[in-house]
Amino acid sequence: MNERMDRTRIVVGKAEEMDRNERDYWSKAPIKERLETITYLRECFYGEEATTGRLQRIHTVFKQS
Numbered sequence: 001m002n003e004r005m006d007r008t009r010i011v012v013g014k015a016e017e018m019d020r021n022e023r024d025y026w027s028k029a030p031i032k033e034r035l036e037t038i039t040y041l042r043e044c045f046y047g048e049e050a051t052t053g054r055l056q057r058i059h060t061v062f063k064q065s
Helices: 015-028 031-046
Strands: none
Touching: none
């Protein structure tokens, strides 16, 4: 991540086209890359405990009327 952004090149496109390109890329990406990306994003948003900790289990009982 030490690479700098190339500001000499600007790409202009429609949001729908960019979304479609993104969706096509991830649908063809290997499962390992998908899982690594999901893990990375979870750590970014929720911290390392989100990927190393256990899931919280919640049991809710509803009374039927």
